[in-house]
Amino acid sequence: MSAQIKESPQRTSNIPRGSVVGLLESRASKEFVIGVMGAVGSGLPSIVTEFEEQLVKLGYQVVRVKMSSFIAAQIENKTVTVPVSDMDDRYLKYQSGGNELRRLYGHDIMAKYAINQIGRNRLAIDPELKDLTKEPPRIAYLIDQIKHPDEVVLLRTVYRNNFYLVGVMSLEANRRARLKDDGMKPDLIDQVVNRDRKEGYKFGQQLEKAFKLADYFIHHPFGVEKLVTDQVERFIHLTHGDNAITPTKHEHAMYVAYSTAMKSSCLSRQVGASITDVSGRLIAVGTNDVPQYKGGLYSSENPTDDRCFKTHKICENNAEKNRRFAKIKLGIETKFAEVFKDADMAKIAEANVAAIADFVYEQSGIPDLIEFSRAVHAEMDALISLTRGGGGSTVGGSLYATTFPCHNCARHIIAAGIDKVYYIEPYEKSLAPEAHKDAIEVLDHDNDSVPANPPVQHTRLRFVHFSGVGPRMYTDFFQRDTRKNDNGDFVPNRTISGEFPIKIIHEYIDPxxxxxxxxxxxxxxxxxxxxxxxxxxxxxxxxxxxxxxxxxxxxxxxxx
Known part of the structure; x- marks a missing residue:
């Protein structure tokens, strides 16, 4: 890790003094807003504390904004009602209180609270900041924690380039261990963890959907705190343009997968994959789209493009599931007509057919089916591309996917001899870990980065949540016009005042x-x-x- 950023205030800026750009850049905001998110038991308090310590070293005043404080206050003053059964545990209480606030006031209500707190704090620092042309001081706001994608959308809309979202990953076993250390009983741990994972209903937390929007991903394994310090420090230095930091091989490979996903026209989601061989050489990429005759996938260059958005106008997977739902509903209607002969009972049955059909459909597992899609999955596209043109061996290599592979792809990834899979977005529909327990293990960090003594001999394919710079920020963090001044000397970072480095991405005070x-x-x-x-x-x-x-x-x- 480069140390130049925090050692000496005597630094050379590479912003031309007296230039128009230099003049305008002097109006770049010094504020910094960081949102942190993670599943219950991920150990966010220590992460936020680490952020605070690192930011203070860079000359920031730091203000914490705790979403749970707002939820607790609204429960206390009866703005929201929480089931009595949840009141004895703070986790369940906050889960229920947050959901009720979203139901009553909108999915982004917690973000509105954070924005309100930040605005109030700014005026408390200096009432003259009501003048929107006055420059706020160098201050960082830590939002703990974000749970819903709509919160992310609002915060990015308001704070734009001043806002960064950090996702914290920790495996369920590690999260359970932290909750146990916190004094929680095993049966309550089960309830809290399961509820946190499954809350995807309309006014629930929807953490998984928010997670994929992160700008940076941090692993937080139980008992390896040094790893957290290094990751937080690297993120802070990257946001402030440390010229001594370059991408890891994982960040590069995931960025390639992410950019390949942009080729997809799939109506459900864009997914990308890349494969590196045992030496780390990139050998294949893939995305999810409709296959074409004589190999490969349809693209905009095809004269006869038969992708769903062109000809079918509907996702074939959805269309088939809709047909199955219609059959379920017709079957219930037919059976009700046979069973309920009494006129009054027949009317009651008829009135409830739709609700019963919806319930049966949801319980049947049909909504989770994926095999009716016309698209080849990104991981399969990458693997199959090697069979068409060669280019390398997958044995001992790594596969990078923007989404956790489904069970259909996982079996082929195992058969291909891949050693590790890195993914970003969780995928609850995947049955891979359960179906292939003999061949797959899911880890919360790349344990190769924390060498064991003696070395661990792995006997299963490792699925590891990606950590580091999110692909959406790759070019912003790593693209450089130059790393030297006119004399050819290395420039560690950019400054305006000469005391502390400025953020590499500007958000200006003025329109x-x-x-x-x-x-x-x-x-x-x-x-x-x-x-x-x-x-x-x-x-x-x-x-x-x-x-x-x-x-x-x-x-x-x-x-x-």
């Missing part, structure tokens, strides 16, 4: 129209011209550049 006026004014000072009347009128009505951007005094007339 783009303010910047537009400032740049146009600077241009006019050098090239005085007569501007057409309509443009003069629009510029006269434009907002005045805020303090800090003026070259002839704040709010000069020629800037408006």
């Amino acid at each position: 783009h129209r303010v910047f537009e006026v400032k740049v146009a004014t600077l241009f006019d000072e050098v090239f005085p011209i007569t501007t057409p009347a309509p443009v003069v009128a629009s510029l006269a009505a434009a907002p005045v550049a805020p303090p800090g951007l003026g070259t002839k005094g704040s709010g000069a007339a020629n800037e408006g």
